Each structure stands twice: as structure tokens, then as C-alpha cells.
Amino acid sequence: MSANNDSDDLEALFDSIAASSVVAPEPLKSVAPDPVASSNADNDDLQALFDSVAAKAEVAPASPESADHEGGSGEGWPQQEAVFNRIGHMARALHDTLGLLGYDKLLEKTVSALPDAKDRLAYVANLTEQAACRVLNATDIANPLVDEMESGAKALGERWDQVFANRMGPAEFKQLATETRLFLNEQLPAKTRGTHAQLTEIMMAQDFQDLTGQVIKKIVALAHELESGLMSVLIEVLPETKRTEEVASLVNGPVINAEGRTDVVVNQEQVDDLLDSLGF
């Protein structure tokens, strides 16, 4: 990170920070910042520095002109100096990153787009729920129709079996022929039409995909912009040791991308294998 910054830049930054943020009750002599030393400061130091600056920011700020002095007489303020130094590094990193990469504008745009994204996601949730309900309703209507077709055909078939087994009188046969004709000409077509209508309904319920697809693409683009912007800032600002920490949780939702991960299963077979291997 900022270890390569030259002292002049840092000093200028320190000056500007000191000048813009504080008014001193008495002059403070500053030591020229040593970028290498301060970028090696560990997290605990950083935390301690933040604590100390939070406690003292109101009562003991540095004066604007103090930073002009090189080296020397700031012995009473070593803590504050280190804090300003550190904050200077961070502010510089943040500012440079955002500015150089154009993220200042981008982040501004992104933040203003977030409420819109929230509405869009609600819209997606709404449409997908509606679609799920339409499909389930359609299957609720179509299932009995199919059942009736099956049972009607089966009943007629059994009676025709009796005809072929010579176990049916002429009157019964006539009745069967009439009923079969009715079944084939009216009942069956009516039920297949009804089923067909529900299949069409199920098909049409998928129209949400077009709409949600567009909305989701926009939100993914937005999230991507936001992520890469924030990531660059974080990489600049976050101490090395903090970068690799993972959040351990048992409530993560579906795995979106399992590639390269060994801590997740991708199908039921793997669930079963895992449980078997553990003796469950």
C-alpha cells in the first residue's frame, strides 16, 4: 500500500489534513512522517490510535502552521502525530484510489442507484412469487382433469374387457357403446382442452423471466460497480492480516458458485456420501 509513497507527498497530505480538520490551542511541531514505519504498524496499534484520536480529537488538535516544521519539538504529542500520520495515509489511499480510478463519480452514482435497486429487487421477488402461484394453481386445476381421464378410460376399458370375454349382454353392450362414444367425443376432448389451457397458463407464467432477467442484469451491473469500487478501497486501506478472515456462518443460503470450493456440496449424492462417510 502506501509504503512506496515519498515523504513529500505525505507531508503535504499531513499538512492539508491538519489544516482542514483541526484548530490548535497551541502549536504542535511535527516530525516528518516515515511512511515505511507507519505502514508496518500492526492492527492493535491502529486500534489504539483510533481510540486515542477519538478521545482527544476535541481537546488537543494540532495547528495548521505546526506541520511546516521539520523534526524536533513535538515530544509531548507523539501519539497524536502517529494518528494523524496514519489517518493521512488512509485518507490519501482512499482519495487517490477513488480519484485515479474514477470511482468517486462511480460510487456517487452507485449510492444514488441503491434505493432504485431495492425497488427492483422487490419487483423481482413479487413477480417470481406470482409466477410460482400461477403455476401451482394451474397444476391444482390440471391434476384432477388428468386423473378423471385416467379413471374414465380405465373404467371403460374394464367393461370392454368384459365384452371381449363374452360376459356382456346386448343391452349392456349398447349402453357401453353409447358411453364410450360420449367419452371419446365429449368428455375426453373437454378434459384435454382444460389440461391444455393449464399447460398454456404454466408456459405463460414463465414470462416473468424476461422481466426479472432485465432487472437482475441491471442490479448485477450495479452490484459489480459497487463491489469493485469498494474492493479497491478496501484493498488499499485494510491491513494485510484482515484480508483473509472469513465469516463463518451456518446460514448462507444457496451456493451460487461452487467452483473451486471444497467446503460445499453440489448435489444430493454428495450430501448422502458425506452423511454415509460419517456413519449417519
Added chain:
Amino acid sequence: MAADPKMRFLVVDDFSTMRRIVRNLLKELGFTNVDEAEDGAIALQKLQGGGFEFVVTDWNMPNMDGLTLLQSIRATPNLKHLPVLMITAEAKKENIIAAAQSGASGYIVKPFTAGTLSEKLNKIFEKMGQA
């Protein structure tokens, strides 16, 4: 299958669509006596009311999640015998191990098929028959 078709199920999921799908699949398998709960807390209340013989639960739910529900069931003397089948999108190995160690009777990872549900139910019924 030896299972009683009158067996009373409780389906626990915060999404009504998923409850409806599980209910429909159970109906296909011949189980029509199904009640629903939208989170672990409501489920536990219903279970304590008595009369249930099988619990199918999601993991990630508000108020009380599925793992806590499972642990609560196993810690309650009059409920601890109940078979609990988890149907969840949580696919980390840690999750599966945690569920198994907490006494889950089965673990199905979403998205799942009717065949998987049928297979897991039968496996649980077999075990119950042996016990």
C-alpha cells in the same frame, strides 16, 4: 411402503411456495394429512400441541431457524422421537454435519426432485420400522 398414509406431517418453511410444493409432493406420495408452519417458533408451538408424526423443515427462516427447531425438538422429551427431515439450500459440509449431529433424520439439499423426497422418506420409514 409400511408408512401410514394418515401420518400427520408438519411442513416448515418461510416461503409459502415451497410449503405448497412439499405439500403437493407429499400428496402425490399418498400423505394428505399435512399442516404448515412458516418458521421454527410457530412449528414448535404447533408440535407441542401434539398430533404430529413427521417434521419436514427448511433451515434458513426468521424467528427460529431449522437447526434450532431440530435441537429444540430433540431436547423436548415428548417430541424427541419425531423424525425430522431437513430440506434446505444450505449446502456447506459444516451445515450437513451440524444437522446430522443434532439428530436430523435426513438432509435434502435444494433444488430437489420428487424422487429424492420419496427416497429419503422411505429410508426414514425403514429406520423407524427397525427401531
